[in-house]
Amino acid sequence: MRIFINQVNNGLKIKTLILRYILIIVIMLIGLNYGNKVYGADENGNVVVVIDPGHGGLRGESDDGAINGNIVERHINMIVAKAMYEELSKYNGIKVYLTHDSEDVSMSLRARSEFAKSVNADFLFSIHFNASELHSKYGSEVWIPSIGSYYVAGYQFADIELNELSQMGLLIRGIKTRIGDDGDEYYGIIRENEWRGINAVIIEHCYVDNKEDRRYIVNENTENDNAENVNIENLEKFGKLDATAVAKYFGLKSTELGVDYSDYKKLDVAEPQERVYPDNTPPEKCSIYLKYIGNNSITFSVSAKDSDSYINYYSYSLDGGKTFSELKIWNDKRSSEDTIEVTLSDINVDIGNLIVRVYNRDDVSSDSNIIELNGIMKQKSDKTDSDNRSSEAKSFVKDNRNTFIGMALIVCGIIITFICMKKCRR
Numbered sequence: 001m002r003i004f005i006n007q008v009n010n011g012l013k014i015k016t017l018i019l020r021y022i023l024i025i026v027i028m029l030i031g032l033n034y035g036n037k038v039y040g041a042d043e044n045g046n047v048v049v050v051i052d053p054g055h056g057g058l059r060g061e062s063d064d065g066a067i068n069g070n071i072v073e074r075h076i077n078m079i080v081a082k083a084m085y086e087e088l089s090k091y092n093g094i095k096v097y098l099t100h101d102s103e104d105v106s107m108s109l110r111a112r113s114e115f116a117k118s119v120n121a122d123f124l125f126s127i128h129f130n131a132s133e134l135h136s137k138y139g140s141e142v143w144i145p146s147i148g149s150y151y152v153a154g155y156q157f158a159d160i161e162l163n164e165l166s167q168m169g170l171l172i173r174g175i176k177t178r179i180g181d182d183g184d185e186y187y188g189i190i191r192e193n194e195w196r197g198i199n200a201v202i203i204e205h206c207y208v209d210n211k212e213d214r215r216y217i218v219n220e221n222t223e224n225d226n227a228e229n230v231n232i233e234n235l236e237k238f239g240k241l242d243a244t245a246v247a248k249y250f251g252l253k254s255t256e257l258g259v260d261y262s263d264y265k266k267l268d269v270a271e272p273q274e275r276v277y278p279d280n281t282p283p284e285k286c287s288i289y290l291k292y293i294g295n296n297s298i299t300f301s302v303s304a305k306d307s308d309s310y311i312n313y314y315s316y317s318l319d320g321g322k323t324f325s326e327l328k329i330w331n332d333k334r335s336s337e338d339t340i341e342v343t344l345s346d347i348n349v350d351i352g353n354l355i356v357r358v359y360n361r362d363d364v365s366s367d368s369n370i371i372e373l374n375g376i377m378k379q380k381s382d383k384t385d386s387d388n389r390s391s392e393a394k395s396f397v398k399d400n401r402n403t404f405i406g407m408a409l410i411v412c413g414i415i416i417t418f419i420c421m422k423k424c425r426r
């Protein structure tokens with residue numbers, strides 16, 4: 001009986017041991033898989049990329065996106081997306097899809113994400129152009145997910161993408177997150193994909209409604225902005241740059257293009273466990289210092305600091321803040337603290353007070369101290385008046401001294417003449 005129990009116990013022990021080993025091997029395999037995340041979601045080991053041309057549907061009836069004049073975002077998004085598709089297809093080891101290939105197709109954000117899920121996408125890239133309420137902003141930005149590995153992937157890609165776009169000469173506004181009131185991702189395409197475990201970013205190439213950026217979208221010297229006037233060549237260049245950024249991100253190579261990004265080094269980005277919020281606080285410092293003032297020009301320095309992000313633009317007011325200039329580029333360093341020098345010429349310095357406004361990465365602004373230009377000009381002209389008066393006094397003294405010397409010389413002359421005449425008589 002005892003022997004039988006021992007045999008049963010031994011049998012159980014062996015089974016437990018085998019199960020334990022299987023469990024360890026399974027855990028190790030899972031760990032190995034997570035440790036070296038190998039892209040390639042399709043059965044042939046290809047990277048799977050989905051390009052999503054933003055907006056769509058018949059004009060006026062559906063979602064056009066940003067509009068300026070006759071420039072319609074859904075139209076230019078499709079041109080960029082197709083160029084990106086074509087360029088990316090030239091790389092080895094990648095499968096590329098478009099969520100839709102006609103700008104007249106209306107597609108919900110959920111349907112776009114479901115499509116990405118159905119093809120087992122590694123990454124979805126949503127192609128867009130921007131517009132702002134006051135038509136004042138310009139530059140490129142990339143919206144990324146705000147948490148975990150999605151944030152890391154988004155940030156690493158956006159860093160490469162914005163580097164590519166800066167080659168066009170565009171202002172780089174930055175890499176951004178946005179969170180809704182419910183604490184979830186604000187942008188639907190990012191939210192829908194995050195829910196389905198897919199990396200996704202929104203590329204806002206530039207603004208359709210600001211002259212600084214419109215020159216990249218429409219042909220120059222065109223009076224009417226109609227669909228035919230869009231600069232196809234430039235838009236296709238955007239698409240190619242997007243494709244290059246994707247190729248660099250995934251470390252792809254292309255036999256056709258003769259490029260190899262397999263050693264491309266991505267930025268090291270720490271994985272945030274909680275959502276990364278945008279910089280909603282204004283720059284903590286903005287101060288101005290007058291360096292020169294003339295009759296129609298001034299030079300001043302602006303020192304600004306925003307430790308949560310950096311300064312993108314500044315604008316100035318010469319009427320005490322009633323009206324401001326267009327947004328000017330701060331500098332391209334994107335450091336949290338810096339000082340720049342500004343010279344304004346052909347201005348009427350008598351009109352009032354100088355204020356400078358600086359804008360951080362997330363467009364939150366701070367105003368500087370006020371410099372009363374008309375007060376300084378008045379002081380300056382008073383000083384000039386008193387300078388003039390003292391120089392008049394000086395010239396009066398000088399003139400008198402000259403008269404005295406002149407008279408003395410005349411007297412001397414008369415005396416010498418008189419002596420000479422006396423000597424001659426002898």
Ligand SMILES: [Zn+2]
Binds near residue numbers: 065066073127128
């Ligand atoms: Zn858009």
